[in-house]
Amino acid sequence: MTVKLPWIKWRDGRPRLTNGTRERALGFADADLRHAPYDSKGRPLGAWFTYEEAREASEQHHQKILAARAEGAKPKAAKPLRPPTLEDLMDDWMNSVEVQALSSSSISSYRKATRAVIYRPESRTEAKDRRTRERAAAVLGVAIPEREREPIASAPPSSIGAPELRDFFNYLKGARGHHMALAAISALSAAMTWGRESTKWRLARNPRMDMQFDRPDGRVVLITFEEFKALVAAADAIGRASIGDAIFLGLFTGQRQNDRLALKDEGLVDGRRQLKQSKTGMIVGLKEAPHLTARLAAAKVRVAALKMKLGLRDMPETIVVDETTGRQYNEHTYRHLFAEIRTLAIKGDEARGLQPCPSLAFINPNSGAPDFKHDQDLRDTCVILLDRAGNDLLSICDVTGHSYQSAQTIMKNYRARNAERADVAIDRLVAFMSKEGMTG
Numbered sequence: 001m002t003v004k005l006p007w008i009k010w011r012d013g014r015p016r017l018t019n020g021t022r023e024r025a026l027g028f029a030d031a032d033l034r035h036a037p038y039d040s041k042g043r044p045l046g047a048w049f050t051y052e053e054a055r056e057a058s059e060q061h062h063q064k065i066l067a068a069r070a071e072g073a074k075p076k077a078a079k080p081l082r083p084p085t086l087e088d089l090m091d092d093w094m095n096s097v098e099v100q101a102l103s104s105s106s107i108s109s110y111r112k113a114t115r116a117v118i119y120r121p122e123s124r125t126e127a128k129d130r131r132t133r134e135r136a137a138a139v140l141g142v143a144i145p146e147r148e149r150e151p152i153a154s155a156p157p158s159s160i161g162a163p164e165l166r167d168f169f170n171y172l173k174g175a176r177g178h179h180m181a182l183a184a185i186s187a188l189s190a191a192m193t194w195g196r197e198s199t200k201w202r203l204a205r206n207p208r209m210d211m212q213f214d215r216p217d218g219r220v221v222l223i224t225f226e227e228f229k230a231l232v233a234a235a236d237a238i239g240r241a242s243i244g245d246a247i248f249l250g251l252f253t254g255q256r257q258n259d260r261l262a263l264k265d266e267g268l269v270d271g272r273r274q275l276k277q278s279k280t281g282m283i284v285g286l287k288e289a290p291h292l293t294a295r296l297a298a299a300k301v302r303v304a305a306l307k308m309k310l311g312l313r314d315m316p317e318t319i320v321v322d323e324t325t326g327r328q329y330n331e332h333t334y335r336h337l338f339a340e341i342r343t344l345a346i347k348g349d350e351a352r353g354l355q356p357c358p359s360l361a362f363i364n365p366n367s368g369a370p371d372f373k374h375d376q377d378l379r380d381t382c383v384i385l386l387d388r389a390g391n392d393l394l395s396i397c398d399v400t401g402h403s404y405q406s407a408q409t410i411m412k413n414y415r416a417r418n419a420e421r422a423d424v425a426i427d428r429l430v431a432f433m434s435k436e437g438m439t440g
Contacts, residue, residue: 005058007065008033011095015054017061026068033057086160086188087153089201090114093191096198105258113180113187120148121175124336157195162207169213178216185213219366220409221377222384223251227345230357234345237352239323243337245299246320246329250378252292254386254400257375261329264317265300286399338375383407 009018015033033054035046049057093099094114099107122130130147137144152160152168165185172181189208195201223231228251235244249260253273272285288296299319306326307315315321316328348356364371379400386396397407 005055007061008054008058012100014048015057017057023065026065028061028065028068083156084201085154086157087118087149089157089195090117090153090188090191092198092200093194096194098194109183110187110190113183114191116172116176116180116184117188118149118153120150122147157192157201157203160207162211165207165211182213182215216366219364220380220384221373223373223377223381224359227357227360227373228381230345230355230360231341233354234341234349237349237354238341238344240337240341241299241302242320242323242329243334243341245295246334247375247378248292248295249319250375251382251385252289253286254379254382254402256379257334258331261318261320261331261334263319265296265319335375339372342372 005015007017007019009016017031017033019028019030033049035049094107094110099110102110130145133145150168152164155164165188169181169185172184176184185208189206192203192206192208195203196206228247231247232244235241235247246257246260249255249263250257253260255263268288269285271287273288274285296319303315303321306312306321306323310326312326315326318328320329321327322329322333342360344354345357346360348354360373362371362373363369382400383396383402386399391399393407396402400407
């Protein structure tokens with residue numbers, strides 16, 4: 001059902017007071033219908049008006065307009081409006097029908113990239129301090145401190161050309177990493193293309209067109225069995241066995257991190273674990289390795305004990321459950337915890353019986369910079385191990401859900417550095433040539 005009120009424009013349930021040219025000439029201004037508190041510029045940041053509140057505001061606004069017309073007030077010079085910024089464009093694009101029609105995973109990816117365009121990067125400590133200040137400001141009813149923005153966010157879209165995009169991309173590569181820099185430019189470009197067809201924005205061009213941005217070399221990293229054991233042991237040692245469960249799932253299923261965190265315990269169907277991939281929506285039924293079966297059985301017992309410990313009525317249906325909240329992990333919490341566990345595994349802890357595993361930190365041969373082995377490397381490791389076990393490309397893709405091209409790229413990159421495989425290949429060649437009668 002479409003909600004309509006005079007002078008009110010609705011955007012996904014968010015009411016905004018809007019005026020025509022005649023009303024603006026009388027001095028009436030557009031405004032979001034939200035409650036206090038306010039930011040440093042006097043803009044409300046609280047809860048959006050309900051339908052009833054918006055209707056009352058609409059009626060009051062209409063009466064004010066009628067009164068102004070009846071008085072025969074002379075048209076007032078309209079207040080100079082703040083020129084629309086790139087942040088405004090990105091916000092309109094993210095809330096557009098076109099973006100909202102995408103899958104939830106695509107929207108989430110675009111939202112992350114949009115934040116990288118608008119906001120300056122923060123450390124984990126800085127982000128925590130900012131959220132604390134925001135909560136305190138909300139309680140006190142004072143202006144909520146705004147997160148520091150990138151200079152490009154306040155620039156009019158029409159002022160951004162190819163040189164500005166190039167400078168921003170080069171800056172983001174150093175500030176946020178190569179992959180996020182590409183994602184941010186992609187989101188910005190999509191917003192500008194959308195703005196060309198928007199009746200509100202009517203942008204003349206998209207400066208991204210005909211520009212080439214270098215892509216990082218493929219990163220294919222193998223997590224060895226010793227490193228795998230060190231990660232799981234570190235997770236278990238600090239009371240985060242759930243992270244160990246997710247690591248097990250990564251090695252033995254090759255699924256993406258978000259899919260593993262959302263994986264529901266629906267039991268086995270014909271001896272296969274049912275997995276739904278968030279990116280493709282495809283259902284994959286996998287036969288479960290005995291090692292994984294034992295780990296998941298232990299996880300089920302731990303979750304049942306956690307329910308009693310926390311006194312919870314209901315527990316999430318996911319296999320991986322946060323021990324501190326009794327809820328499904330969000331990706332940010334999981335990522336930070338994985339980094340802490342990896343640091344512990346690298347250093348070791350004699351008191352906890354953890355031997356150091358320094359190989360989890362290494363020098364990336366592509367960039368020459370210090371690097372670490374990440375959770376997503378479990379997915380590539382599964383592909384590599386399935387290949388080493390003698391499986392063909394189609395079988396590997398059936399297990400992990402990779403496209404044939406991406407799986408082939410992973411195997412190609414790894415095989416080029418696999419001396420043992422090369423030795424076996426030469427031995428086979430020698431044996432074959434000897435069989436054919438070549439001697440000497």
